[in-house]
Amino acid sequence: MAPTVVPFSSRGPNPITPDILKPDITAPDANILSAWSPLAFPSVWMFDDRQVDYYIISGTSMSCPHVTDAAAYNKAAHPTWSPAAIKSALMTTDSIMDPRKNEDAEFGYGSGHINPVKAVDPGLVFDASEADYVDFLCKVTTPPY
Template sequence: MNILAALPPIVSPTRLKSDKISVEFNIISGTSMSCPHVSGLAALLKSVHRDWSPSAIKSALMTTAYMLNNKFTPIRDVVAGSSSSSNLATPFAFGSRHVNPERASGLGLIYDIGTEDYLNYLCSLNYTSS
């Protein structure tokens, strides 16, 4: 949330057609902002644990993530149209929580899953090949 990101000069900070302001950077939130950060962390984990599969890396990042902010209080959800964070965030707001790369790299237990595991899961839900 609130990532300082580069902004193309043809896009205004408000993204309104009537807004002709041009800035080089803007504060933006959302999955588009977290994706490059988490992708970089996945690459770092892969460099440390070359034998880990993508599922293992995902597991390490998810199971070591935390739900506290930088003030060590629960992550709060920003209410749309408001600058205040009045509600405690739910998994729908923060996903798998805030990643902890150092803890993820030293993890002793990971959950790995492969093609056969996915197929067994789908079969347990009575899915068929059709």
């Protein structure tokens, strides 16, 4: 099934400024085997007294660790890179997803499906400084008058 964009995934563009498409990147987020607290119910029934160490769950809470690990892996290989450079490396080396598998998600998967191994050697990265972000925000926002 992967990589596809699940129906419950957020779509872009950014609500504050449509000049920024969202999401930036796609990572595994459906049916992920994850650690589970033995104090939590393994089902929706509160009288379910089973205890499990692992559970299959879905959502952005599952994709976030994949992207975080990929960024940390990239930072270990390039300790001087900025967060913007790492994000660029992750986004420019993604695997483009097949829109025929999920036609309504053409703008729903960002730059593509994350590929941490390719991101370590992207060839070219685009960096951005704090001043670049401030300049962008000043140009896209309207004064409150």
